[in-house]
Amino acid sequence: MSITIRDIAAKAGVSFKTVSRVLNNETSVKDATKEKVMAIVEELGYQPNNAARNLAGNHTYSVGYIYNNPNAYYVIEFQEGLLKSCHDAGFELLIHPVKETNEALADVVDKLVKRSRIAGLVLTPPFSEDPATIEMLTTRKIPFVRVISGQAPSTDEPNSVYVDDFEAAKEIGDYIVSLGHTDIAILSGDEEHASTQQRVSGFKSALDPQHHVQVLNGEYSFESGVANMRILIEEGRVPSAVFALNDEIAAGALFAARLYGLQIPEQLSIAGFEDSPFSRQTWPRLTTAHQPNHDIARSAGERLVKLICNTDVSNTPTLSFQPELVKRDSTGIPA
Amino acid sequence: MSITIRDIAAKAGVSFKTVSRVLNNETSVKDATKEKVMAIVEELGYQPNNAARNLAGNHTYSVGYIYNNPNAYYVIEFQEGLLKSCHDAGFELLIHPVKETNEALADVVDKLVKRSRIAGLVLTPPFSEDPATIEMLTTRKIPFVRVISGQAPSTDEPNSVYVDDFEAAKEIGDYIVSLGHTDIAILSGDEEHASTQQRVSGFKSALDPQHHVQVLNGEYSFESGVANMRILIEEGRVPSAVFALNDEIAAGALFAARLYGLQIPEQLSIAGFEDSPFSRQTWPRLTTAHQPNHDIARSAGERLVKLICNTDVSNTPTLSFQPELVKRDSTGIPA
DNA sequence: AGTCTAGATGACAACGGTGTCATTATCATC
DNA sequence: GATGATAATGACACCGTTGTCATCTAGACT
Secondary structure, three states, X not given: OOOOHHHHHHHHOOOHHHHXXXXXXXXXXXXXXXXXXXXXXXXHOOOOOHHHXXXXXXXXXXXXXXXXXXXXXXXXXXXXXXXXXXXXXXXXXXEEEOOOOHHHHHHHHHXXXXXXXXXXXXXXXXXXXXXXXXXXXXXXXXXXXXXXXXXXXXXXXXXXXXXXXXXXXHHHHHHHHHOOOOEEEEEOOOOOOHHHHHHHHHHHOOOOOOOEEEEEOOOOOHHHHXXXXXXXXXXXXXXXXXXXXXXXXXXXXXXXXXXXXXXXXXXXXXXXXXXXXXXXXXXXXXXXXXXXXXXXXXXXHHHHHHHHOOOOOOOOOOEEEOOEEEXXXXXXXXX | OOOOHHHHHHHHOOOHHHHHHHXXXXXXXXXXXHHXXXXXHHHHOOOOOHHHHHHHOOOOOEEEEEEOOOOHHHXXXXXXXXXXXXXXXXXXXXXXXXXXXXXXXXXXXXXXXXOOOOOEEEEOXXXXXXXXXXHHHHHOOOOEEEEEEOOOOOOOOOOEEEEOHHHHHHHHHHHHHHOOOOEEEEEOOOOOOHHXXXXXXXXXXXXXXXXXXXXEOOOXXXXXXXXXXXXXXXXXXXXXXXXXXXXXXXXXXXXXXHHOOOOOOOOOEEEOOEOOHHHHOOOOOOEEEEOOHHHHHHHHHHHHHHHHOOOOOOOOOOEEEOOEEEOOOOOOOOO
């Protein structure tokens, strides 16, 4: 049927075990042998059979990505980054969106580990920040890499990727302040995301006591932005600038402002967060903070692969990212 | 380590082969035996090891989804539909976005088949409409299901899922005409998608000879919508209504119209296609045709699973979907 | 030259299931 | 009660790798 290492071994005049060694880059294979084998591998277009490797090796060449994020752009960008690093390392990616509770999560992890014997997991918020999830994975000794919101600590955390939302939000705050705004509203997102707290306090850290700030709780959705902006308008609490905790909320705020005839940015400045493609397609285009999701995901994937392969990771740099301010047209000087 | 069918067999007092039979719903197992085994399976929380199943049977429990679509919403919705049907049937989904040429496609398929031994493939446009791709898969005897644009033929095509863009576009055309528009522009998408042709001619079929139509070629992107709308405006060819071949183009057209101070829908009506979440988040909200991507994907997945399992599919209904007109705020009666 | 050590390779079991074929119960029929 | 057909089960090889341990080779040291 298909080509096996035995076929290659026969053609190379070595034992099939030697071929296995070559393919896995094991030590103590003579260079000459290695080259000879590789030549035949190329020639025949051999591809290792993952099922057999998984079974024999007691570990697989696939990793799972478990997420619960309503933001399509984020998920797609993250997937693509992950796929890049996984496929480059010969791993497959098993995606598992989990909409429901943590019970569902445990179940998904269970099946993933038992059925597919995944080698590791990548987690994004909110799972990456859930202590119960982390404990479960730790107890079960499942390698995982988590993307979390915050500044990288000085002591290296080899299985975490940090995204410093605090600093980025502070930058947005500085910018809004520099434009001359003093009356500001923050449209917040789901509280269970750690980044929510980070973004709020980061932004606030740019403000002085004389600034007036109001914070409206909500979630990371367009609808939430509409609803909260509506409240501000109807209750006569419209500020001169709004910091929305992500682009969807910002777009919702924009929508509601429009609904009531507010000119953006003349009468109201709106800033978002994330720089989803989306933020370039609203009118006017959104000022936001660019989150390098693709790179974050790729790094997370690479780190996971290293952890799985037991590569010494102790002196590799801590993975840390910082979103960057992107000035566009939805913010301006106050009237 | 983990629980195997041998453990279950021992506890049930049967041979492990019998357990295998029960788990695969094979015939000729006594009901009593079946129940006894299943009880222990439940009790121990047994999950079959896919790697072993893949290796021993000569087929896997994973299917591939190969796509090349810049539309994040479409991809996410499609993935979710596919995941639903795959996971329900105990299959894993291997996603493989392919950005480049058909050469890359052949390579991806090659690896997917040899390394992961995928059991089948799901294809969406444009791959699903590429004769070379289809021929390759047919020659290699790889089961696949394709989502294609068009009306279902009377003779059943068991491995195709049809989406009737023609009719839906005609509905949009009827609606635009009923509003009283006579001067219309069509902002087209990538020509390699079959749906492009379908949508254009479907829409046109709603028009009479007295209507003035201009068609602008482009691609399925926001930027293309901006560019083409810009051309219409700058060359003084602004119609009273625009039919954009998808929501992104429509959003781009909206953006450009704004840029030049046109009132929507007072001075210009704009209709999109797809009903991505996106179309509800523009201002004003887009009139469009709702594409049930989730259901389409789920059906495609279910059909693929049936094909793989050799279930007789000959008298199951042809899978056919029709997008539905969604009237929103971006269209109105002409000035 | 003899001995030791590390480097290179091979033989073979094992991973956890499925496929094939043989064997044993069960039951209707004569 | 013997016979045959069919249902139910079991024994065992096999899928294509990796892991383990044994063997063989080549050079270094005494």
